[in-house]
Amino acid sequence: MSINTEFDQQHIWHPYTSSIHPLPCYPVVRAHGVRLELENGQQLIDGMSSWWACIHGYNVPELNQAAQNQLNKMAHVMFGGITHQSAVELCQTLVAMTSASLEKVFISDSGSVAVEVALKMALQYWHSLNQPRAKFLTVRNGYHGDTFGAMGVTDPQNSMHEMYQDFLPQHYFVSAPQTRFDEAWQENEMDEIKALLAERHQDIAAIIIEPIVQGAGGMRIYHPNYLKGLRQLADQYGILLIADEIATGFGRTGKLFACEHAGIEPDILCLGKALTGGYLSLAATLTTKKVADTVCSGKAGVFMHGPTFMANPLACAVAQASLTLLLESPWQANVTRIEQQLMAELMPLKTHSNVADVRVLGAIGVVETTQAYDVATLQAIFVELGVWIRPFGKLIYIMPPFVITRAQLSQLTSAIEQALQRLA
Numbered sequence: 001m002s003i004n005t006e007f008d009q010q011h012i013w014h015p016y017t018s019s020i021h022p023l024p025c026y027p028v029v030r031a032h033g034v035r036l037e038l039e040n041g042q043q044l045i046d047g048m049s050s051w052w053a054c055i056h057g058y059n060v061p062e063l064n065q066a067a068q069n070q071l072n073k074m075a076h077v078m079f080g081g082i083t084h085q086s087a088v089e090l091c092q093t094l095v096a097m098t099s100a101s102l103e104k105v106f107i108s109d110s111g112s113v114a115v116e117v118a119l120k121m122a123l124q125y126w127h128s129l130n131q132p133r134a135k136f137l138t139v140r141n142g143y144h145g146d147t148f149g150a151m152g153v154t155d156p157q158n159s160m161h162e163m164y165q166d167f168l169p170q171h172y173f174v175s176a177p178q179t180r181f182d183e184a185w186q187e188n189e190m191d192e193i194k195a196l197l198a199e200r201h202q203d204i205a206a207i208i209i210e211p212i213v214q215g216a217g218g219m220r221i222y223h224p225n226y227l228k229g230l231r232q233l234a235d236q237y238g239i240l241l242i243a244d245e246i247a248t249g250f251g252r253t254g255k256l257f258a259c260e261h262a263g264i265e266p267d268i269l270c271l272g273k274a275l276t277g278g279y280l281s282l283a284a285t286l287t288t289k290k291v292a293d294t295v296c297s298g299k300a301g302v303f304m305h306g307p308t309f310m311a312n313p314l315a316c317a318v319a320q321a322s323l324t325l326l327l328e329s330p331w332q333a334n335v336t337r338i339e340q341q342l343m344a345e346l347m348p349l350k351t352h353s354n355v356a357d358v359r360v361l362g363a364i365g366v367v368e369t370t371q372a373y374d375v376a377t378l379q380a381i382f383v384e385l386g387v388w389i390r391p392f393g394k395l396i397y398i399m400p401p402f403v404i405t406r407a408q409l410s411q412l413t414s415a416i417e418q419a420l421q422r423l424a
């Protein structure tokens with residue numbers, strides 16, 4: 001039976017789409033390795049890892065097996081008053097693989113919720129210290145999710161803040177980091193945030209930032225010294241630092257976690273997306289013993305959060321299998337190989353008349369065009385060329401599964417080049 005795309009168009013919302021003029025959707029019937037198979041039999045090389053998540057590709061035997069094993073035991077059980085092996089093993093792995101100081105794990109359902117949890121931890125931390133603080137400090141071009149708390153610290157323009165202005169808390173935004181990853185560091189870049197902190201530090205519960213790569217807010221890649229500077233300022237004022245590694249975590253930038261580029265440890269860390277290798281929705285918020293204990297030393301006596309599907313055993317089992325697979329694989333060699341190939345094949349596109357900039361870090365390649373092209377048109381060109389690349393605004397970007405071969409990656413980069421030529 002064929003997929004009823006007409007019903008889809010008439011009744012189903014897709015991410016950021018109009019119900020009046022929905023964009024065309026491509027029916028996918030199965031996926032394997034780095035290939036998506038469309039209903040008409042066409043195979044597409046996947047350049048998106050389904051939004052950073054499917055780092056091992058699709059239909060991965062080890063992850064299928066983990067899901068099946070867990071399914072035969074139990075798909076779900078409540079986490080209130082109950083624990084299970086999948087959660088314990090996963091949290092042991094997360095504690096071991098992240099910064100030494102991060103010892104306490106809160107598992108939740110999605111990235112946005114992991115951010116809400118991080119913000120609540122920071123607020124409750126200051127509440128317990130009898131110094132309630134209600135503001136967060138962040139940078140422009142950031143993206144932290146679509147729920148209200150997360151939206152409040154996301155770039156006001158990208159998230160259309162004005163629309164929700166009466167409802168959203170107002171936080172402090174400074175300019176996005178300017179010095180690029182490999183440029184000479186400009187110390188005066190910290191002046192704006194230093195000035196703001198000097199004046200307002202007593203209102204601020206935490207600084208929240210995506211380390212090194214700003215994802216959905218512009219695919220910008222910035223200098224590690226900016227992150228180092230934030231850590232120093234947070235320490236100087238005793239403010240918490242929240243690292244949102246939901247996109248960057250698990251090897252994507254060439255380090256297991258992007259904070260490692262700057263050699264810093266956050267007080268709170270948000271993880272998601274690739275956590276289950278893209279199989280199921282799961283996220284985690286990690287923090288230090290000091291923050292956790294302070295949070296729970298206040299009036300409430302507990303951390304006030306507990307989702308229904310917290311630590312879903314099926315998702316935890318697949319996450320544990322995904323992390324084991326990652327850590328046992330030559331992921332770093334793979335990411336370095338992808339980075340070198342992206343440098344070699346995307347950087348030359350800078351000379352195209354419709355290209356404003358090219359950026360590469362780890363297994364992330366970004367081509368910024370001089371104008372925004374129609375997504376549906378560009379999407380159709382890519383599908384015709386046999387690749388799955390989903391651009392937004394002026395950004396054509398890829399972050400393929402780490403297992404992509406040299407030849408498959410070349411198909412992605414050459415499709416980008418051909419698309420640019422057709423649009424020029």
Ligand SMILES: *Cc1c(COP(=O)(O)O)cnc(C)c1O
Pocket residue numbers: 110111112113115143144145146210215216244245246247272273
């Ligand atoms: C995707 C993303 C989120 C939100 O995660 P969801 O699972 O979509 O809720 C938050 N922060 C960053 C940096 C992200 O890339």
